[in-house]
Amino acid sequence: MSDPIRTCILSREESPRDGLIRLVLAPDGRVLPDVRAKAPGRGAWIGVDSAEFATAQAKGKLRGALARAFKTGDFTVPDDLPALTAAALERNALDRLGLEARSGMLLTGSDRIGEAARAGKLHALYHAADASEDGRRKLAQAWRVGSDKEGSGLGGLVLPIPRPILSMALGRENVVHIGVTDRMAAGRLGEALDRWRRFIGPDLTYAPCATAAQGASAPGISGHQPAVTTHEEFE
Incomplete structure (x- = not known):
């Protein structure tokens, strides 16, 4: 079975799911990395590196992309989300x-x-x-x-x-x-x-x-x- 294709919410580029990183909206309203893509709830996919990720967060682009993916603006993006994502991947x-x-x-x-x-x-x-x-x-x-x-x-x-x-x-x-x-x-x-x-x-x-x-x-x-x-x- 082929790997499903997903779209990076920041670059809009399509890639096989296993090459991307899933972000999930947790029950407490935080956006967190779900690198194994198993957590329940709405998810969004990114395919950029940590520097691009941090830049998108600082400029507000990440929040806007997440709001569109989650279909809500009621969430919190941790300031250290790039570091949390790197630690989860590690x-x-x-x-x-x-x-x-x-x-x-x-x-x-x-x-x-x-x-x-x-x-x-x-x-x-x-x-x-x-x-x-x-x-x-x-x-x-x-x-x-x-x-x-x-x-x-x-x-x-x-x-x-x-x-x-x-x-x-x-x-x-x-x-x-x-x-x-x-x-x-x-x-x-x-x-x-x-x-x-x-x-x-x-x-x-x-x-x-x-x-x-x-x-x-x-x-x-x-x-x-x-x-x-x-x-x-x-x-």
């Missing part, structure tokens, strides 16, 4: 990593990943933000060899989070590199990670926060802390 991506790890779809450790890569069993490769360039290069080369794509640009993706946060999300120690050995799992992870990375943009950096021990909901973009209260209250 949490969703890290939760997906944890789920795939518990299902046995992920490998960690350079030796294990390298062996799987050279055997042609790797479908995706990820690195912590603080992984060494040499370690990334060696695993990418092993992946190209195993995929018979030497000389191509095939390589791993550097995630915007450091190893302590990746380790906490996967429930393992010192996670620097992640290899995905299942094609379907690679697709699920790619979707969650791509949506998050597209929204936050290339210029935002991450730093471990004091509450990292809380797990996947702990990390945040430098300059803000993810809010504890989200749309998950009424899902």
Whole structure:
């Protein structure tokens, strides 16, 4: 079944639903991110990045677009909605990593990943933000060899989070590199990670926060802390 098409309320561009982000009108009248698109109530879809989102909010364009989508002006847009959305996308991506790890779809450790890569069993490769360039290069080369794509640009993706946060999300120690050995799992992870990375943009950096021990909901973009209260209250 094909992914339903939705229209971004800000750009008016049409895209498959899984590539967009849903905003929902909560029972308390707040507009909140619903990144899993499961919360009840009226929804609206956005396909812009965080900078465009914040600009639209500051200029009042977001409120007008939401009023048309919700068919009411009786709602509150939190001042930190862009940050709430980024935090929800981050949490969703890290939760997906944890789920795939518990299902046995992920490998960690350079030796294990390298062996799987050279055997042609790797479908995706990820690195912590603080992984060494040499370690990334060696695993990418092993992946190209195993995929018979030497000389191509095939390589791993550097995630915007450091190893302590990746380790906490996967429930393992010192996670620097992640290899995905299942094609379907690679697709699920790619979707969650791509949506998050597209929204936050290339210029935002991450730093471990004091509450990292809380797990996947702990990390945040430098300059803000993810809010504890989200749309998950009424899902």
